[in-house]
Amino acid sequence: MRSLILAAAMLATAVPLAHADDYAAGAIKSSNTAKGEVLANADGMTLYTFDKDAAGKPSCYGQCAAKWPPLIAAAGAKADGDYTLVKRKDGSMQWAYNGRPLYLWQKDKKPGDVTGDGVGGIWHAAKE
Numbered sequence: 001m002r003s004l005i006l007a008a009a010m011l012a013t014a015v016p017l018a019h020a021d022d023y024a025a026g027a028i029k030s031s032n033t034a035k036g037e038v039l040a041n042a043d044g045m046t047l048y049t050f051d052k053d054a055a056g057k058p059s060c061y062g063q064c065a066a067k068w069p070p071l072i073a074a075a076g077a078k079a080d081g082d083y084t085l086v087k088r089k090d091g092s093m094q095w096a097y098n099g100r101p102l103y104l105w106q107k108d109k110k111p112g113d114v115t116g117d118g119v120g121g122i123w124h125a126a127k128e
Helices: 002-014 063-067
Strands: 028-033 036-041 048-050 083-087 093-097 123-125
Touching: none
Parallel strands: none
Antiparallel strands: 028 036, 048 123, 083 093
């Protein structure tokens, strides 16, 4: 029994652990803000969801997307658990969390800003 415990302990230290705040190969992370812990892009800018989006289908285009830029995935990006990719009309791929497309907000100026939370009653800071 003692050798089994020792072997398990050695294996646990040999396997690197993923950072709890780093998702989708670093494209998304968690960030502490005045509104609590939210999802953010790699630069720490808050990510938002839009109530008018259907699961897996972005609906923010044109002027909407100018104000709420979609979180576009890098070429070759792969889904990672709850973090998936949804296709936009132009063929680009946008990150989504639990099927909800993710966006930035033009008025957030620095990491940790959450000025888009609650805008119009239909935009919300993305949370796990």
